[in-house]
Amino acid sequence: MLVLKESDVYGLLSNITVPECNHLLNTLHNALRECTKDKHLSPSERTIHQPEREAITTTLGNTSLFMPTSITTTTGVKVVTLSSGGLKGAINLFTPDGVLLGVLNAAEVTAFRTSLAVMIPFVRYPHPKTNIVVFGAGRQAEWHVKLALLLGQVKHVTIVNRGAPRRMEQLFATLQQKYPDVKFEVLLKSAPDYDSRLRKYLKDSDVICGCTPATEPHFPASYLDSKPRYISLIGSYKPVMQEVDSDTLLSGGRRIYCDTKEGCLAEAGELIRAKVTEDQLIELGELLDDNPLTPDGNLVFKCVGLGIMDLVMAGELIQMAKDKGVGIVVDDF
Ligand SMILES: NC(=O)c1ccc[n+]([C@@H]2O[C@H](COP(=O)([O-])OP(=O)(O)OC[C@H]3O[C@@H](n4cnc5c(N)ncnc54)[C@H](OP(=O)(O)O)[C@@H]3O)[C@@H](O)[C@H]2O)c1
Incomplete structure (x- = not known):
């Protein structure tokens, strides 16, 4: 043992x-x-x-x-x-x-297994994955960043957090040595120019990851243009929680990839609010090959976790x- x-x-x-x-x-x-x-x-x-x-x-x-x-x-x-x-x-x-x-x-x-699940659609996402914006600065955010750097061609990482940079200052110092060409930034909600910088980071983003138990969306759908993005959401696990609004959630032609249909329909606040039905969901387990994922619009993934x-x-x-x-x-x- x-x-x-x-x-x-x-x-x-x-x-x-x-x-x-x-x-x-x-x-x-x-x-x-x-x-x-x-x-x-x-x-x-x-x-x-x-x-x-x-x-x-x-x-x-x-x-x-x-x-x-x-x-x-x-x-x-x-x-x-x-x-x-x-x-x-x-x-x-x-x-x-x-x-x-x-x-x-x-x-x-x-933290690792959840972030690794996020990487299953990430590695099948056929568009650029240069610019990644992560909401949250906890353990999940840390593993999202580390795995995206390991498995993607990431050149710019931005952490957006409500409070302090938490683990990110230490993490970025370590990662900067390992990835000298990557730009690492932290945007805190307390920044005087928070909203304008958030808009700019989101506009430039290729990948957006939600890693918080937020009860209000991190941004409105209007902050995103028509460029396709990979949007992953692992934070919400109660009906009251939501990391994005319904328009953003449904921005993949109303289809959402997920870890478990039953779990996400029961627990994910975003899906409950948007009245998502089972036929809109595709489980990662239904992807039997390694083909690229090319939804109509953004590639949206929601994970609540499984034993x-x-x-x-x-x-x-x-x-x-x-x-x-x-x-x-x-x-x-
Ligand atoms: N899907 C899954 O399988 C799975 C598995 C484990 C965890 N999770 C969820 O993933 C999320 C992150 O987990 P973690 O281990 O990284 O947690 P953590 O270390 O406690 O970090 C939580 C992060 O969320 C931020 N946050 C907390 N409440 C918020 C709010 N109301 N609005 C905006 N930001 C808020 C915190 O910011 P501050 O610094 O401002 O507090 C912090 O950056 C949690 O919601 C957790 O329940 C999901």
Whole structure:
């Protein structure tokens, strides 16, 4: 049994090469394809089991989420608590007969697997991906930037955040050394010329990523011209949350790519507000080939997250850690 601390997971993922990242991306996409396929099978034939997550909110105001998943060959549960201190928790991974394979810090895995899902349409997006604007400055934003730099031809990164630059000053200092030709900028809402700069950054953008639990759209649709863009949204998970307005959400010819139709229709505030129906959604699991995605207008992707994403990434990380001699081994657990 292997224990992977936050620093172990961060170290493993921060040093991945492009081939390793592509391997993880394909593994994640194949898991989503299995998920979509499995939904059409009878209950007795299914190999993927993802009961609805349970939530407990205590009198201290902390919410713990319990997310069980089995892909038959491995089974696991992620337990995370959302508090004023952010998201903390662990993923436990078991063999089919219940032997504990590993315990992993959940925070980095969650941010990485979500950002990796965003990269599935990103790598299939056929237009330029030079200019990327990311709303949010937390862990998700960090991984969006790192993976886009690794997998795209990004030349300009702009972080837009409500409050402080958070992790971005440190991150940009590190990334600037690794990518000397890339321009990194932070725009804070407190800037006196915030609105005019936001308009300019959005006009110049090729890719826009939402990584916040915002309850008001970050910008109106009128700030975007007719140039096609890739717009990904991973922040909202409650009906009250929205990162973009309905016009922006529906700017891909009213079609939206998603991780899970049921999850997004139930949880994503933007979709609920725009009265999106199931026939407007395309699951990543329905993309059976690697062909470019060419929607009518923008390529819009919404992700609320699935337990299977944690399970398959945890399995891959355990294997990577074993290969590289990372983590604490506990024998005879
Ligand atoms: N789709 C998925 O599978 C998935 C998985 C994990 C997390 N998420 C979601 O992704 C988002 C980011 O996660 P994270 O781990 O990066 O969180 P985080 O580290 O706490 O960062 C949150 C970011 O959102 C900003 N923010 C918070 N409330 C906002 C508001 N009302 N309006 C505008 N900006 C706001 C924060 O800005 P300040 O600095 O101003 O506070 C911060 O930059 C969260 O909504 C989280 O629930 C989605």
